[in-house]
Amino acid sequence: MGLNPIGYKPWDGKRTEHGRRFLVVAESILRHKLKTKWFLALLIIGTFLVHVMPLFIYSMMPHRELEAEVMRDYLGNGMYFIFEVILVALVCSDLISEDMRSNSFILYVSRAMGVKGYLLGKWTGAMVTIGLFTLLPPLAVAVAVTATQSGSDYLGSLKVIGQTLIAGVWSAAMLVPVGLAVSSLTAKKTYASVGTFMFFFGLMLVSGIFSGLSPDWNMISPPEVLYQSHTVLYGLELSDDVNRFLLGAMAFLLTVPPMALVYYRIMRKEAGK
Amino acid sequence: MGNGYTSSEGGVEHTITAKGVVVRFGNILALDNFSIDVPKGIVGLLGPNGAGKSTFIKTVLGLVSFDSGEIRISGMDPRTDVMAIRDRVGYMPEHDCLVDTMSGLELVTYFGRLSGMTKEDSIPRSHEVLDFVGLGEERYRPTATYSTGMRQRVKLAQAIVHDPEILFLDEPTNGMDPLGREEMLELISRIAASNKSILVSSHILQDMEKVCQHVIIINSGRAITQGPMSVLLDQGRDRKRLMVRGDPKALLSFTDQLGKDYQIISVSEEFGQMTVILVNGGPSGPLLETAKRIGVQVRSYAPDKLTLEGAFIRSVKEGA
Numbered sequence: 001m002g003l004n005p006i007g008y009k010p011w012d013g014k015r016t017e018h019g020r021r022f023l024v025v026a027e028s029i030l031r032h033k034l035k036t037k038w039f040l041a042l043l044i045i046g047t048f049l050v051h052v053m054p055l056f057i058y059s060m061m062p063h064r065e066l067e068a069e070v071m072r073d074y075l076g077n078g079m080y081f082i083f084e085v086i087l088v089a090l091v092c093s094d095l096i097s098e099d100m101r102s103n104s105f106i107l108y109v110s111r112a113m114g115v116k117g118y119l120l121g122k123w124t125g126a127m128v129t130i131g132l133f134t135l136l137p138p139l140a141v142a143v144a145v146t147a148t149q150s151g152s153d154y155l156g157s158l159k160v161i162g163q164t165l166i167a168g169v170w171s172a173a174m175l176v177p178v179g180l181a182v183s184s185l186t187a188k189k190t191y192a193s194v195g196t197f198m199f200f201f202g203l204m205l206v207s208g209i210f211s212g213l214s215p216d217w218n219m220i221s222p223p224e225v226l227y228q229s230h231t232v233l234y235g236l237e238l239s240d241d242v243n244r245f246l247l248g249a250m251a252f253l254l255t256v257p258p259m260a261l262v263y264y265r266i267m268r269k270e271a272g273k
Numbered sequence: 274m275g276n277g278y279t280s281s282e283g284g285v286e287h288t289i290t291a292k293g294v295v296v297r298f299g300n301i302l303a304l305d306n307f308s309i310d311v312p313k314g315i316v317g318l319l320g321p322n323g324a325g326k327s328t329f330i331k332t333v334l335g336l337v338s339f340d341s342g343e344i345r346i347s348g349m350d351p352r353t354d355v356m357a358i359r360d361r362v363g364y365m366p367e368h369d370c371l372v373d374t375m376s377g378l379e380l381v382t383y384f385g386r387l388s389g390m391t392k393e394d395s396i397p398r399s400h401e402v403l404d405f406v407g408l409g410e411e412r413y414r415p416t417a418t419y420s421t422g423m424r425q426r427v428k429l430a431q432a433i434v435h436d437p438e439i440l441f442l443d444e445p446t447n448g449m450d451p452l453g454r455e456e457m458l459e460l461i462s463r464i465a466a467s468n469k470s471i472l473v474s475s476h477i478l479q480d481m482e483k484v485c486q487h488v489i490i491i492n493s494g495r496a497i498t499q500g501p502m503s504v505l506l507d508q509g510r511d512r513k514r515l516m517v518r519g520d521p522k523a524l525l526s527f528t529d530q531l532g533k534d535y536q537i538i539s540v541s542e543e544f545g546q547m548t549v550i551l552v553n554g555g556p557s558g559p560l561l562e563t564a565k566r567i568g569v570q571v572r573s574y575a576p577d578k579l580t581l582e583g584a585f586i587r588s589v590k591e592g593a
Contacts, residue, residue: 003406011436024383103369104371
């Protein structure tokens with residue numbers, strides 16, 4: 001190595017706003033994942049199996065307009081949920097655990113973004129990456145169905161497109177926090193990805209075992225929570241056997257406490273107080 | 274909000290001032306009425322393990338909240354202006370903290386952007402600082418493949434990429450070979466030449482003695498000694514080390530006499546040879562005359578230069 005005979009040069013450029021710096025973290029995650037072969041392979045396979053068939057079927061079948069029920073049932077497909085869980089488990093696995101292993105938290109939180117900015121960046125990055133599966137293809141399907149409709153109620157179809165946008169974002173938002181939380185509990189990304197998958201699988205298993213006792217146990221199952229929350233987002237009526245309180249509680253439990261856990265873990269590790 | 278203001282006391286500009294700062298972790302008192310003034314230039318922050326060095330740095334960065342007292346960094350309060358402070362501070366942590374999957378260039382660029390640089394600015398600036406720290410083509414390799422020396426250089430590069438006013442370097446020469454250490458110290462001196470405050474925490478006191486202009490010694494959460502390095506080391510200007518041999522009774526009588534005539538710092542005896550550290554700013558003649566009169570044999574009499582290590586040990590022992 002050796003030193004070059006050059007002096008230290010100052011930098012006098014203009015700094016970006018503090019509130020926007022989390023986007024750098026998010027962009028870095030998206031860029032990194034898009035360079036990863038397994039992610040691209042899963043995304044392509046998942047998109048082909050889950051989204052391409054509905055795109056052709058719904059577009060080619062005679063239809064007057066884009067219907068909320070059709071989109072809700074399409075997003076309630078079991079394959080959609082399975083691919084989403086696999087993607088969340090793999091995408092989120094290294095987001096916190098790698099920083100935990102390499103101790104790189106301190107480089108983030110000692111900068112003008114803090115723990116909240118760091119977490120927001122990680123969450124946004126995961127959301128955008130997962131959104132490539134949960135949001136963009138459903139939007140494409142919705143737009144294609146609207147473009148091929150025979151009726152003239154484009155405003156109604158546009159409304160369903162908007163609802164699909166929200167449903168796609170929510171699909172990612174419901175699962176990403178658990179992926180980040182499990183990632184913050186271990187320094188090994190393999191454990192994190194298996195842990196995330198097993199968390200959702202375990203809940204489905206418990207729900208399946210006990211749902212015979214009471215239909216309320218169905219609300220433990222993440223795909224059921226996703227389906228019923230999509231029903232709400234598309235403005236459709238929930239069936240009578242759906243416990244609204246439990247649905248709200250599960251939606252809350254899958255999103256807020258996991259993020260609080262990640263925050264707590266990082267504060268404990270780096271800030272120390 | 275501050276705007277580059279530095280407090281000035283006795284004609285010396287201070288970029289960081291702390292007055293009566295108290296930090297508690299449960300029942301543990303991490304900083305106990307901690308008061309320091311950090312001037313511009315290279316300042317050594319010395320202290321045994323657990324003395325409170327890292328806690329102080331984390332407090333300044335706003336990562337640890339303090340229970341009482343006052344801290345000002347370039348005139349700003351870490352409780353209210355934490356983001357503005359972090360933009361002006363660069364931090365090189367002690368432990369390994371590099372993202373293994375990134376190359377050195379990617380890492381420095383990434384953290385430059387997180388420090389508020391645009392992508393267009395951060396890429397050329399990253400090349401510039403990596404050239405400065407002496408990392409060549411290795412910058413394109415993942416940091417996981419780097420040697421300890423390269424990792425230290427990248428850690429320094431990420432700390433200076435956004436051109437901070439104040440730099441915290443925690444054990445910057447840790448794990449480096451002698452040549453690497455020399456080069457790291459040279460880099461620190463070059464950075465300081467551009468009117469920056471550099472707070473260096475290290476256990477390698479020879480390194481500190483080479484580069485620091487000012488020293489702060491911490492123990493048990495308190496700043497026990499602080500001041501210019503030259504003043505600290507000058508305290509031992511008239512110290513002499515005297516080694517004598519002789520009959521035990523004569524040696525005892527000799528030390529009694531020395532105690533009357535000079536300030537004695539320490540007396541030790543090993544295998545019949547007595548070593549006396551004393552303060553004598555005058556000529557050596559009277560002392561040698563006394564030895565001759567009492568009948569002890571002077572084996573050596575030489576200046577006992579106070580090193581930073583000696584000053585550190587003395588300060589810690591006195592402060593304990």
